[in-house]
Amino acid sequence: MIEPSPPWPGARPLDDHFFDRDAQQVARELLGKVIRHRQGDLWLSARIIETEAYYAAEKGSHASLGYTFKRRALFLPGGHIYMYYARGGDSLNFSAEGPGNAVLIKSGHPWQDAVSGPQSLALMQRNNPDATGAPRPLARLCAGQTLLCRALGLKVPSWDAERFNWQRLFVEDCGIRPERIIQTTRLGIPAGRDEHLPYRFVDAEYAACCTRNPLRRGQVENRDYRILEACA
Template sequence: METEKALPSTQVILLSEDFFARDAQSLACALLGKIIRHRTEGLWLAARIIETESYYKNEKGSHASLGFTHNRRALFMPPGTIYMYYARGGDSLNFSAQGEGNAVLIKSAYPVLDEISGEASLQRMQQLNPDKQGRIRAAEKLCAGQTLLCKSLGLKVPDWNAKRLNERLHLEQAPPPKQIIQTRRLGIPIGRDEDLPYRFVDAAYARHCTKNPLRLGQLEGRDYWLLTEKEGSWATF
């Protein structure tokens, strides 16, 4: 196993805490393309964020709408606070946004291989997240879902809920998507604002996210909308 090492400061630009102080939909778009990197057992495990969902306290699909609890306290803390919870038998990763109770769920990502996170890191991610038969999971499938993402990166609720990004877990600047797909969130129960279009996908990675919004039968303008960056910001929000 390779030895633990610090990130080369000349090559990596970390996101500041101020980055998260924006509207939840704006943050959901801004997080696409960013690299999440977690140091564990001497290795940096890394993935590019390709799918996010935004949530607001005043809509029924959000955890914050259910009220304050100790487990949900991160949603009521300053922007950039990590909120983790258990869902579908695994861990899920969120970040608080501007406005009490508002947050963004990191829905899926794509493994990163570079000089910091090399083959040994990818192999460790595959060890952490085998398929249901115990076999090695294909790289493009490792983070294709919110719980798969956390399992592959070794992120656990007890370790990170209500914490801040630090020297062991951080987000890095990276080229933004050229086009974003906006669509409805997944897994929202009927009657809990299931039709709100608060899910955002990096169009270049659509087939690798939780559920491809461009799959057969989906129509632009009805099932999804395409957003294009204008002058360095996603001006829709």
């Protein structure tokens, strides 16, 4: 099989083997990785700071409702893209090892480098203005699964059940490893649907920029969350 060409010299896209592993492992190790999406001539980029793991065998997952054509990506090998509408916005997930298992990309933080510079950031802000039409602060631009997709220009019809395309959309290892990872319960899981499972992972450095800060006032370590060792 011919390997796909990297989008630029030195790029380090994650391959399918990265995703074809246990969903919690993938969710933890995606923290610090960078989503790259090409929109026109610009690469829009966000560092992943919050993820959630889902398994077919637990009630919080879409896969627990059974196979449908719309949910087919969840049952495909690791590295397939599963997108759906959440509260009217687009939501990005990647399939993991085992039918029905996946990782939700819950939040990101704008990423700038030689590939994604000020013009890319400006387009992300135009994609996702606040309610008044003004640019969102960087800390809130991708602070939620639908805000992330809006800022990056990711749409369900374009990417659901697709594979990564290194010329258009992929996740890159830019050599970042979070120093501390917070493990806690997922958000928005209805009562009685395994809401107690600690399958949410947050880069502690960016806890204040994620969907809901797990270190907010009133939260107690080893009761509401725990700190994991840094990724190797």
